[in-house]
Amino acid sequence: MSLSKEEIKKELVRIFKERTNIECSKMIVEEDEPEILDNKIYGNPYLPVGVDYPKDSKGENMPLLLQVNLKDVNLKEMPNKGILEVFISQDVDNLEYKVLCFDEGQEYQTEFPKFDLDFDNFFFEEPIKIRLEKSFTDMPLANYEARDIIFDILKELTGETFESLWDVEDYLEEEYIGDVFVEDLDYTFGNIGGYGDFTQYDPRDDDEDLQKYDKCLFKIDSSLDINRISIIDSGIIFGFISAEDLKNGNFENTYINFDFC
DSSP, X not given: OOOOHHHHHHHHHHHHHHHHOEEEEEEEEESSOOOTTSOEESSOOOOBTTOOOOBOTTSOBOOEEEEEEXXXXXXXXXXXXXXXXXXXXSOGGGOOEEEEEEOTTSOBOOOOOOOOOOTTTSSBSSOEEXXXXXXXXXXXXXXXXHHHHHHHHHHHHHSOOOSSHHHHHHHHTOSOTHHHHTTTOOOOSEEEESOOOOSSOOTTTTOGGGGGOOEEEEEEEGGGOTTTBOOTTTOEEEEXXXXXXXXXXXXXXXXXXXXXX
C-alpha cells in the first residue's frame, strides 16, 4: 500500500533523525567572568610559560576565539586530554587562525596583549565562560550531506529518484523542504563535535578539497548568546577537521570559517 504525502513526510523526518542523530558536547553560557583555566569564548588564554603569543601573517596579536579542556568534552572520537586553543585574526574580513593544544598542569602566562575590539570590528566584546554538557544533535539541513540522505530515504519510501531539492519540494508539495523538518530537528547553538551549521551554504558542497574535513571540531552560533556574540549578521563560526587528524589530535590541521546572513 502506497503512503500518502503526509505519511511520507513523517517517515522522512523520522528516518532522517534516526540516521543522523549523533552525540556532541553542548556549550552552555554562564554569567561568571572566566578565569584562565576555564572553558570560554574569547578572553585570556591558557598559554604555558615560554610559548610565544600567536600572531597573524601581519605580525598582529590574535585574540582567543575558543578554549576548551578536552577532558570536559567526553566524546569517543576525540582525545580526552589537553587544553585546546583556537585563535583568530583581528581582521575577520581576511580571516586567519591558529589552533593549538597544550598539556594541562603547566606553569602558565598571566600577562597578555590588550585588544580594542567590539561588534564594529570583531565578533565579541567580552569573554564568555562556558560549560560543556553531553547532548545529541540532528544533522542541519544546510550540511551538504543532508541532501543525499534525503534523496536516499525518499527512494526507499517511494521508489522515486530525485536529483535536486527542488524536485523533492515539488513532489512533497512544499515551497521549502525545511518546513517539513522545522519543528522536529534538534540542534545546539554551540557545540564541540556534532555538526557544523551555516546560514547560507556549506562551503564543502562545491569544493572537493574541503570534503576531507568530515568532522566538526566546534560550532559557535550567534544565537548562543545574542547579547555577547555577533558574528557579522546573526552568523555562525565553525571549525572542521578530518576524522584521522581528530583521532590523532592533529588540531593544527583544522579548517575554520564563518557564514552570516
